[in-house]
Amino acid sequence: MKKIILTILVSIMSFISAFAQEQDPKAKVILDDLSKTTKSYKTITSDYIFTIINKDKKQTEKQTGKVLVKGGKFKLEIPGNTIVCDGKTIWAHNKDANEVTIKNFDSNNEDQLNPSKIFTMYETGYKYKYDKEEKIGTIACHVIILYPSVKPEKKKFHTVKLYVDKTKKQLVKLVMVMKDGTTQGYEIKTFKPNADIADNFFVFDLKPFKSDQITDERDL
Numbered sequence: 001m002k003k004i005i006l007t008i009l010v011s012i013m014s015f016i017s018a019f020a021q022e023q024d025p026k027a028k029v030i031l032d033d034l035s036k037t038t039k040s041y042k043t044i045t046s047d048y049i050f051t052i053i054n055k056d057k058k059q060t061e062k063q064t065g066k067v068l069v070k071g072g073k074f075k076l077e078i079p080g081n082t083i084v085c086d087g088k089t090i091w092a093h094n095k096d097a098n099e100v101t102i103k104n105f106d107s108n109n110e111d112q113l114n115p116s117k118i119f120t121m122y123e124t125g126y127k128y129k130y131d132k133e134e135k136i137g138t139i140a141c142h143v144i145i146l147y148p149s150v151k152p153e154k155k156k157f158h159t160v161k162l163y164v165d166k167t168k169k170q171l172v173k174l175v176m177v178m179k180d181g182t183t184q185g186y187e188i189k190t191f192k193p194n195a196d197i198a199d200n201f202f203v204f205d206l207k208p209f210k211s212d213q214i215t216d217e218r219d220l
Contacts, residue, residue, distance in 0.1 A: 024129040027144045030164055031128065035120045037169040041193035044069040048188045050078075055181030069116045072107055073202035076115055084204040085114075089218065091204035100209055102216045118174065118186075122162070125150035131161070136173050136187070140166045155179075 038044070045068050052061040066077040072087040082093040090105040107114060122128055122144075131143040146160040156178055163173035170191055176184045206214060 023127060027128045027130040030130070030142050030144060030169075031122050031162075033169045034162075034164050034171060035123065038120065038171075042070065043193065043195050043197045045190075045192040045195050045197075046188050047190040048186050051185045051187075053183045053185070060182075067115045068197060068201070070197050070199070070202065072116055073199070074114070074116050075202055082204075084202055086199070086202045091206075093204065098209075098213060100204065100206065100214050102214065102218055104218045118171070121160075122146055126160075133166070134163065136163055139172055141172050142166055157184075 045066075047064065047066050050061075050063045050065055051059060054060050063079050065079075068075045072085075074083075074085050076083040080095050082095065084091045084093075085105050087107070088105055090103050092101045092103075093099075094101075107117075125148060126146045127149045128144055128146045131145050134141055134143050141163040144162045144164065146162065147158070148155045152158070157176040158179055159177040161173075161175040161177075162171060163175075164170070165172050170188075172188055174186045178184060
């Protein structure tokens with residue numbers, strides 16, 4: 001029995017060691033700098049362009065958006081929708097239907113939108129490696145590739161590419177390669193840290209809406 005337990009322990013330690021060796025140390029330094037820089041900001045305001053390219057390499061969709069982040073709170077403006085989260089509750093306003101859906105927010109639920117984690121997503125559940133240097137416009141970037149290592153079969157994507165500004169240590173672009181062959185890209189066009197944003201900015205105002213325009217799905 002002792003030999004069996006020892007064999008199991010050795011196998012586990014070998015697995016952990018092998019996993020650790022798969023993490024590229026050069027990539028880790030860059031990602032740690034990105035995370036440290038991002039977490040030093042009290043708030044982030046950013047305009048971005050979202051694109052979808054199909055498996056035939058043809059662009060099928062292009063949208064502009066704006067995101068504001070303060071700690072675990074965020075507000076996201078995308079065509080036709082406004083999404084607001086105070087860290088506990090998330091409100092989604094469909095502007096076309098003029099309806100609001102309210103849900104409990106769980107920052108650990110990967111199925112829920114959480115732009116506040118876009119800059120630190122690599123910290124748990126990913127393997128990563130340094131790919132190359134590449135320019136996005138005039139900005140020299142490090143390109144880091146992430147691979148999901150925790151329940152990858154449940155992810156809709158198999159690869160994520162992060163483009164990190166070499167000088168400012170800020171995220172410039174994120175590309176997700178989906179399992180259906182499409183590619184989703186988020187290119188940050190403006191980035192403004194440390195603007196003064198009050199906490200109540202991240203609470204959605206329901207007063208203009210009638211009760212039949214509000215769907216409350218919270219577990220109260």
